[in-house]
Amino acid sequence: MPTTYITKQGETIDLACYRHYGRTADVTELVLAANPALAASDAVLPMGTRILMPDAPPSPAARPLVSLWT
Template sequence: MNENGVTYITRDGDCLDNICWRHYGRSSGMVELVLEANHGLAEKGAIYCENIAIFLPEVITKPISDNVINIWD
């Protein structure tokens, strides 16, 4: 996992799937990634109180395919 990322400070009533949606543009797969990067976060429940620091790791995406065919070749 990449150690680059940002720290998000929660506001009262935040939930992780919404935080991931706003930061990454999706929650699927990102919630699990953030939970993995933040030991003990799952024990805090689904709705957070304010001032919890959550590390949001940088996600490096790989190209969909390494085998690109150009129609002009």
């Protein structure tokens, strides 16, 4: 379920994504698509900006470690 995130002082879009989702890969683009007005704002968002955080796709599975010497 999408939630609303309220920015803190000095936050950027990717930092807000990291704080909300725990990652930026594959979610920053989703947030920008859900909030088209954010792309026109400055890099540092004003404090108190409301951002709609859509549901994120699941994190990709970790790749198995390949060892050349076993």
